[in-house]
Amino acid sequence: xxxxxxxxxxxxxxxxxxxxxxxxxxxxxxxxxxxxxxxxxxxxxxxxxxxxxxxxxxxxxxxxxxxxxxxxxxxxxxxxxxxxxxxxxxxxxxxxxxxxxxxxxxxxxxxxxxxxxxxxxxxxxxxxxxxxxxxxxxxxxxxxxxxxxxxxxxxxxxxxxxxxxxxxxxxxxxxxxxxxxxxxxxxxxxxxxxxxxxxxxxxxxxxxxxxxxxxxxxxxxxxxxxxxxxxxxxxxxxxxxxxxxxxxxxxxxxxxxxxxxxxxxxxxxxxxxxxxxxxxxxxxxxxxxxxxxxxxxxxxxxxxxxxxxxxxxxxxxxxxxxxxxxxxxxxxxxxxxxxxxxxxxxxxxxxxxxxxxxxxxxxxxxxxxxxxxxxxxxxxxxxxxxxxxxxxxxxxxxxxxx
Numbered sequence: 001x002x003x004x005x006x007x008x009x010x011x012x013x014x015x016x017x018x019x020x021x022x023x024x025x026x027x028x029x030x031x032x033x034x035x036x037x038x039x040x041x042x043x044x045x046x047x048x049x050x051x052x053x054x055x056x057x058x059x060x061x062x063x064x065x066x067x068x069x070x071x072x073x074x075x076x077x078x079x080x081x082x083x084x085x086x087x088x089x090x091x092x093x094x095x096x097x098x099x100x101x102x103x104x105x106x107x108x109x110x111x112x113x114x115x116x117x118x119x120x121x122x123x124x125x126x127x128x129x130x131x132x133x134x135x136x137x138x139x140x141x142x143x144x145x146x147x148x149x150x151x152x153x154x155x156x157x158x159x160x161x162x163x164x165x166x167x168x169x170x171x172x173x174x175x176x177x178x179x180x181x182x183x184x185x186x187x188x189x190x191x192x193x194x195x196x197x198x199x200x201x202x203x204x205x206x207x208x209x210x211x212x213x214x215x216x217x218x219x220x221x222x223x224x225x226x227x228x229x230x231x232x233x234x235x236x237x238x239x240x241x242x243x244x245x246x247x248x249x250x251x252x253x254x255x256x257x258x259x260x261x262x263x264x265x266x267x268x269x270x271x272x273x274x275x276x277x278x279x280x281x282x283x284x285x286x287x288x289x290x291x292x293x294x295x296x297x298x299x300x301x302x303x304x305x306x307x308x309x310x311x312x313x314x315x316x317x318x319x320x321x322x323x324x325x326x327x328x329x330x331x332x333x334x335x336x337x338x339x340x341x342x343x344x345x346x347x348x349x350x351x352x353x354x355x356x357x358x359x360x361x362x363x364x365x366x367x368x369x370x371x372x373x374x375x376x377x378x379x380x381x382x383x384x385x386x387x388x389x390x391x392x393x394x395x396x397x398x399x400x401x402x
Contacts, residue, residue: 024129025358026226027380028167028182029233029373031076031136032210033069034190034339036198036239037061037349043207047214048353051234055355056363056398060346061370063238065305066269066319067339067348069190070103072237072370073137077183078117079374079388081306086116087137088312089271092264095311106153112141118386120377121148124181127383132170132179134163139183150179156187160213164220171224181381186210193240197336198347231356231380235373238339241323241347243267247292249320250329254289255282257328267327268320269340271313279315292321304344306389322347360400368394 037060040048051057064075064082070090071082078085086094091102094114101108108114115138121131122143132150133139139151150170163184170179189206196202214234221227251263251270259278264271274282279297286295295318301308308317320326322345327333341348349367358380375392378385379399396402 024180025231025381026180026229026356027231027233027358027377029184029235029377031073031183031185032189032234032236032351033185033187034193034238034240035207035210035236035351036193036347037351039189039198039203039207040351042199043204043211045207045211047211047218048234048351051214051232051353051355052364053362055232055353055361056359056365057354058352058365058367058398060349060367061235061352061373062349062367063343063370065307065343066265067238067341067343068265068269069237070137073185074115074117074119076235076237076370076373077119077121077136077138079120079371079385079390080117081371081389083307083310083313084116084389086114086310086312088307088310089265089269091266092271092312093262093273093314095314109137109154110140112143112145115141115143117388119143120374120381120385121181121183122146123378123383123385124381125149127381129181129381129383130177130179131181131183133182134166134184136183136185148179149177160186161216164213164217167217168220168224171221171226171230181377190240193337194335195337197242198240199242200336229357231358232354233373233377234351234353235370236350237370239346239348239350240337240339241341241345243323243325243336243338245334247324249289249291249293249324249326251318251326252328252330254291255285264314265340267325267333267338267340270318270326272316272318273314274316283316286316286318292324293326294319294321305342354398358399358401360398363398365395365398 063072068090071087074085074087082088093100101114124131131148133148134152135154189203192203192206259275259282261273261275298315299309322341371390372394374388374390376395
C-alpha cells in the first residue's frame with residue numbers, strides 16, 4: 001500500500017546530521033534497470049518526489065558508453081570506464097582470455113577473470129565493512145579472490161516483496177555479521193521499455209508500480225531501529241530510446257560478410273572482428289554506406305566515449321545514430337525501444353535520488369557521470385579507494401558535510 005507524500009517526507013527527513021564517523025555508516029544502493037531520467041515527469045511518482053524533497057536528486061546521470069546494462073552496472077561498482085574494467089559489452093569475445101563472456105551464461109558471469117578493477121563491495125570488505133549484494137553485476141564472481149560477505153545468484157523471479165524482506169533480514173542480523181553496505185538490482189522498467197517503447201502506457205504503468213514498491217520499501221526501512229543512520233541511493237544504468245522498423249540498417253547490406261570473422265554485441269552497437277588483413281576494407285564499406293551509423297577503427301573513437309582501446313573491443317566499433325537500429329537481415333527484432341547509443345544523447349541518461357544523514361535535503365544537483373558514484377560511495381562509507389576514473393569533485397556538493 002502506498003503512503004502519502006507527506007508521510008514519506010517525514011520518514012526520510014528525520015535523519016541525523018553527520019559528523020565525524022564514530023561508528024560504521026550504512027549505505028544502500030538500488031538500481032532500477034533502464035529508468036530514464038525523465039520518467040518521473042511522465043508518471044505519478046509520489047515516493048520519488050518525496051525523496052527529492054527530503055533528500056537530493058540529480059538532473060540526470062550520464063552513463064558510460066556503450067550504454068548497456070552490464071558495462072554500466074560494473075562501472076558504477078568500480079568507478080572505471082568499460083575500456084578499463086573489461087566488460088566492454090553485455091556479450092563479447094575476450095580476445096585476451098580466448099573465451100566468450102555472455103550475460104546468459106552463469107559460468108562466465110561468475111568468473112572473476114573477466115572483471116577488472118576493485119568493486120566497491122571488495123573495497124568495503126577490505127576496510128572491515130560487511131557488504132551484501134542482490135544481483136548486482138560482478139558480485140557473484142570471485143574478483144581478486146574476494147566477494148561480498150553476502151551475495152545471491154541471479155533470480156529474476158524473486159518477487160518485489162521477497163526482495164524487501166531479504167533486505168530487512170540482512171539489516172536485522174547481529175551487528176557482527178550485519179552488512180552496512182548493500183547493492184541491489186531490479187530489472188524493470190527496462191523490459192517494458194524494450195517491448196513497448198519508452199513513451200508507452202505500459203512504461204508509465206511500470207514506473208508507477210515501481211514507485212509504489214519504493215513506498216513499501218521505505219515503510220519497511222522506517223520500522224528498523226537503525227533507520228536514522230541509513231543512507232539510500234536510487235539510480236539506474238542507462239535510459240531508453242524509441243525505435244521503429246522504419247529506421248533499420250542491415251550490416252550485411254553494407255558489408256561483404258565473408259570479410260568478417262565475428263561480431264560482438266547487438267542493436268545498436270557492435271564490435272566487428274575482421275578477417276586477417278580485411279579491417280580497412282570492411283571499415284571503408286561502412287564509411288561509404290551513407291547510412292545513419294558511425295564506425296571507427298580500434299583506438300580511434302572520439303575522446304568523450306572513453307572506449308575502443310581495450311583489446312576486447314575488436315577491430316571496428318559500429319553504433320547507430322539515435323533511434324536507429326542496426327542488425328542483420330536474417331535477424332528479427334520487433335521491440336520498440338533500445339539503448340547502447342552515444343552517452344551524450346539525453347535519452348540514454350538515467351536517474352539519481354539520495355536520502356540519509358550524508359545528503360543535503362531538497363537539493364537538486366547538476367548532472368554528473370555514473371562513474372562518480374564510486375568515489376561518492378567511498379566517501380560515505382569513509383574508506384580509501386584505489387585509483388579510478390570517477391571524480392569526487394563532481395559530486396561533493398551533494399553531501400551535507402563535504
